Amino acid sequence: MTEQSQCFTLLVAALFSGHAVESALMNTMNSMHSLLYLSLGAGSATLIILFTVAMRVKRRYCNPAWRERLPDSQMMQQAEQLVRMTISPRFNFSFALMQPGVYQHLDRLYTYDVIPPELLNGLLFQGVHRTPKGTIVAFELLAPATVYFLYHQWGDGGYPAFFAAHQEEWQRCPVAPQYDIHNGDHGLKMVMYRREAAAGTYTLPATSTANTCFNMVFQAQEESLRTQMLAASSFAAA
Structure with missing residues (x-):
């Protein structure tokens, strides 16, 4: 099979693949870029462009896990009694x-x-799943919190390097939350x-890599603040 045929096969397969297969296809395509550009020129370059566009369309509109939601204005107002976040470059949270x-x-x-x-x-800070390289997270606490x-x-x-250098302020927890537990690890x-x-x-320092995945949780030390957050949340019991 020629490189062009391989490229076309990857393009078609990616459109109908699951997440694991999709990742493998992307890795394979990335490893072929230099060979395709050097040996086959514009034809393969066009297929690469089509592949990239198709993957973005699929991820944006076809992946059932990808859905954008608006911020919860009520919880945002409640949160600002405890913490104010500044994210650069800015994204919705x-x-x-x-x-x-x-x-x-x-x-x-x-x-x-x-x-x-x-x-x-x-109080869970919900940003985006993959943040860009150079993201800086700053927060202002208006009251003591964990x-x-x-x-x-x-x-x-x-x-990891930041936390390793600040062990007096930040302690690693023995366990962490788990998400999407029924779909792989x-x-x-x-x-x-x-x-x-x-x-x-x-x-916190600027991220040194792209696609950083993070969250923050703030536990107010004042009982009155915790009670207000619970009352405002859509997850609170009736």
């Missing part, structure tokens, strides 16, 4: 109570299914750190 079944991010349907007790009813930072082992953004790879934080402003 929201907050929700950390309870089983809560959405992990605004642009996915993945839910946290296994949650350590210390996180229950905490702050949890979660990142994915396969998209850690360089955070990709949701079992979260790592979690925690710190006790006074009111003030905190900034």
